[in-house]
Amino acid sequence: MSIRVHQLAKELNIPSAELLAKLRxxxxxxxxxxSVLNDEVARLIKEELTAKIxxxxxxxxxxxxxxxxxxxxxxxxxxxxxxxxxxxxxxxxGRKKIQIKFPFNLKELAVRLSIKPSxxxxxxxxxxxxxxxxxxxxxxxxxxxxxxxxxNIERLPTEEEKVLEIHSQPSAIAKLQPxxxxxxxxxxxxxxxTSLLDAIRKSNIVDRETGxxxxxxxxxxxxxxxxxxTFLDTPGHEAFTAMRARGANxxxxxxxxxxxxxxxxxxTIEAVDHAAAAKVPIVVxxxxxxxxxxxxxxxxxxxxxxNLIPEDWGGKxxxxxxxxxxxxGIDELLEMILLESEMLELKADxxxxxxxxxxxxxxxxxxxxxxxxxxxxxxxxxxxILAGEFWGKVKAMFNYRGKQxxxxxxxxxxxxxxxxxAPEAGEKFYAVGSESTAKEIAEKRQLSLKEKxxxxxxxxxxxxxxxxxxxxxxxxxxxLKADVQGSLGAVxxxxxxxPSQEIKLTILHEGIGDVTESDVMLASASDAVVFGFHVGxxxxxxxxxxxxxxxxxxxxxxxxxxxxIKKALEGMLEPKLQEVFLGRAEVRQVFKVSKAxxxxxxxxxxxxxxxxxxCRVLRANEVVHKxxxxxxxxxxxxxxxxxxxxxxxxxxxxxxxxQAGDLIEVYEIEEIARKL
Ligand code: GDP
Numbered sequence: 264m265s266i267r268v269h270q271l272a273k274e275l276n277i278p279s280a281e282l283l284a285k286l287r288x289x290x291x292x293x294x295x296x297x298s299v300l301n302d303e304v305a306r307l308i309k310e311e312l313t314a315k316i317x318x319x320x321x322x323x324x325x326x327x328x329x330x331x332x333x334x335x336x337x338x339x340x341x342x343x344x345x346x347x348x349x350x351x352x353x354x355x356x357g358r359k360k361i362q363i364k365f366p367f368n369l370k371e372l373a374v375r376l377s378i379k380p381s382x383x384x385x386x387x388x389x390x391x392x393x394x395x396x397x398x399x400x401x402x403x404x405x406x407x408x409x410x411x412x413x414x415n416i417e418r419l420p421t422e423e424e425k426v427l428e429i430h431s432q433p434s435a436i437a438k439l440q441p442x443x444x445x446x447x448x449x450x451x452x453x454x455x456x457t458s459l460l461d462a463i464r465k466s467n468i469v470d471r472e473t474g475x476x477x478x479x480x481x482x483x484x485x486x487x488x489x490x491x492x493t494f495l496d497t498p499g500h501e502a503f504t505a506m507r508a509r510g511a512n513x514x515x516x517x518x519x520x521x522x523x524x525x526x527x528x529x530x531t532i533e534a535v536d537h538a539a540a541a542k543v544p545i546v547v548x549x550x551x552x553x554x555x556x557x558x559x560x561x562x563x564x565x566x567x568x569x570n571l572i573p574e575d576w577g578g579k580x581x582x583x584x585x586x587x588x589x590x591x592g593i594d595e596l597l598e599m600i601l602l603e604s605e606m607l608e609l610k611a612d613x614x615x616x617x618x619x620x621x622x623x624x625x626x627x628x629x630x631x632x633x634x635x636x637x638x639x640x641x642x643x644x645x646x647x648i649l650a651g652e653f654w655g656k657v658k659a660m661f662n663y664r665g666k667q668x669x670x671x672x673x674x675x676x677x678x679x680x681x682x683x684x685a686p687e688a689g690e691k692f693y694a695v696g697s698e699s700t701a702k703e704i705a706e707k708r709q710l711s712l713k714e715k716x717x718x719x720x721x722x723x724x725x726x727x728x729x730x731x732x733x734x735x736x737x738x739x740x741x742x743l744k745a746d747v748q749g750s751l752g753a754v755x756x757x758x759x760x761x762p763s764q765e766i767k768l769t770i771l772h773e774g775i776g777d778v779t780e781s782d783v784m785l786a787s788a789s790d791a792v793v794f795g796f797h798v799g800x801x802x803x804x805x806x807x808x809x810x811x812x813x814x815x816x817x818x819x820x821x822x823x824x825x826x827x828i829k830k831a832l833e834g835m836l837e838p839k840l841q842e843v844f845l846g847r848a849e850v851r852q853v854f855k856v857s858k859a860x861x862x863x864x865x866x867x868x869x870x871x872x873x874x875x876x877x878c879r880v881l882r883a884n885e886v887v888h889k890x891x892x893x894x895x896x897x898x899x900x901x902x903x904x905x906x907x908x909x910x911x912x913x914x915x916x917x918x919x920x921x922q923a924g925d926l927i928e929v930y931e932i933e934e935i936a937r938k939l
Pocket of ligand 1: 450451452453454455456457458459550551552553554585586587588589
């Protein structure tokens with residue numbers, strides 16, 4: 264368990280800034296109020312500060328003094344910025360070193376530490392941890408036990424880490440071969456993306472003689488002038504950015520489709536910004552030139568305004584007039600795509616480890632089918648692959664014409680049979696050396712997905728800005744929406760007042776109107792925050808922001824934006840917190856467990872009781888203690904939560920005064936986005 268500085272400050276009822284100052288005086292290495300303190304440190308600090316608040320004066324004690332007072336070893340880490348289980352903690356000299364590969368059960372640990380399992384169980388019970396011999400032990404606990412028994416525990420990489428390590432090695436330059444470009448079409452609705460994709464596909468069918476029928480597998484390949492090009496066949500910036508938000512940057516070239524009779528429209532601008540945020544080059548297809556109203560010059564003028572200056576006007580942007588209807592200009596467009604691709608010098612190693620991205624997947628009668636885009640290596644029949652939380656052995660592979668193939672090289676889309684489930688689009692897939700390894704990793708991923716539930720990933724947020732800066736981040740990316748053009752300008756001029764030596768502000772996309780799902784996805788894909796001025800947020804966008812963990816801030820007063828960014832730069836922006844009731848239990852009987860302290864044999868009367876959650880103890884309607892659920896048991900087993908209508912044993916940290924009849928109320932603290 265860990266706690267952020269601002270949460271601890273709230274518990275101690277002092278401002279975060281004051282706690283930060285105190286922590287620094289105690290030489291605890293904290294960067295901001297968002298820094299995470301591990302449990303041990305938090306407990307020491309709490310003791311230290313409550314004692315000090317009582318004494319009211321006394322000079323700050325050093326960290327060592329705090330430790331000495333407790334007669335314990337150094338806490339695992341003073342302040343950890345991510346997981347407490349980081350491997351890179353300093354080893355203590357002169358101790359026996361053992362290497363452990365997690366996960367690890369109690370029996371194995373006992374063997375490695377050369378003590379009897381029963382002794383280890385006793386030891387853990389005395390700490391309030393109830394585990395049986397086959398139960399897995401957390402890294403934190405293993406480390407602590409190791410410390411107590413005089414071992415330096417070194418964590419060996421997991422199977423998953425080993426696989427990812429293999430795939431993160433760069434390929435030898437000598438093995439790199441040119442590969443086909445991967446192209447996505449984008450543009451305003453009805454400007455002809457689908458028609459153009461169809462026209463390109465039909466005019467360049469590769470294997471006419473096999474008579475296959477086009478299958479929708481998320482992408483198709485064409486051969487033009489003896490060179491291959493792969494087109495993703497879900498056009499539009501929404502799909503493009505959704506993929507990026509999942510971590511899959513697969514597009515090499517964006518073809519921006521602009522209807523020459525209509526010109527640049529709002530979604531054209533969005534598409535340009537989405538492509539620019541992904542740093543993907545754009546080739547413009549000015550479509551519908553067969554129409555009498557088509558006005559190429561007007562489109563070029565508008566492109567110039569978007570900083571896409573056409574080549575024949577002295578710029579760098581390739582813009583080709585085409586007609587999806589008559590087929591005019593399509594060959595020239597393909598030539599330009601190949602030219603752009605040559606300049607990008609796209610290469611991959613067809614002999615190296617196989618990996619790529621899931622384009623889409625579905626469950627069919629014959630089992631799960633996944634469309635994969637190979638990015639490196641050559642996928643073959645019989646290969647064992649891991650995709651998200653699923654694994655499988657490639658039983659059959661098909662190309663986009665439904666033709667069975669036996670191998671697929673980089674930039675090839677294939678539909679694969681053999682996975683044991685349907686992974687999500689945008690998931691990365693890897694070939695893995697053995698079935699047992701793939702299975703082990705997939706099962707662990709499934710387990711951790713279950714444990715994590717629907718917790719959103721933490722993306723960029725203003726609150727974390729200070730911490731990020733101290734870690735070397737120098738840019739704050741922003742998606743900006745406002746009610747009218749005038750306000751957009753006003754907000755931008757206020758943002759320009761932020762000194763650039765403090766932070767570089769990059770506006771990825773600006774637009775008029777409410778915050779949309781597309782804005783949120785762009786922020787998610789580019790690790791950006793969303794600022795809205797005098798606008799709303801539609802319900803889909805709000806829901807999406809929650810799932811993606813995006814910081815959306817809506818302002819009514821222009822100067823507030825400036826103030827908040829300034830505060831965030833100083834690490835002084837406090838998140839708004841709210842308490843959410845989780846459950847209530849009634850204590851029916853009290854037991855004493857050696858060292859673990861008093862355990863309340865309780866009955867959950869409402870909601871649920873959750874281990875490690877903050878709680879308060881009520882007696883005759885008065886709060887007699889505030890703390891945390893430090894242990895939670897159903898019979899002999901340690902559990903994470905107990906539902907309404909069940910009995911359980913509850914231990915509360917640092918509280919031995921529990922009595923029968925007490926009510927234990929459990930809640931969680933939720934950070935709420937400000938002004939949303
Ligand atoms: P999307 O929404 O961008 O995918 O656009 P569609 O491909 O669905 O095309 C929208 C409409 O424009 C359809 O009615 C097409 O037939 C028409 N269209 C597309 N390309 C052309 C073209 O080159 N010339 C003409 N005249 N019509 C086109």
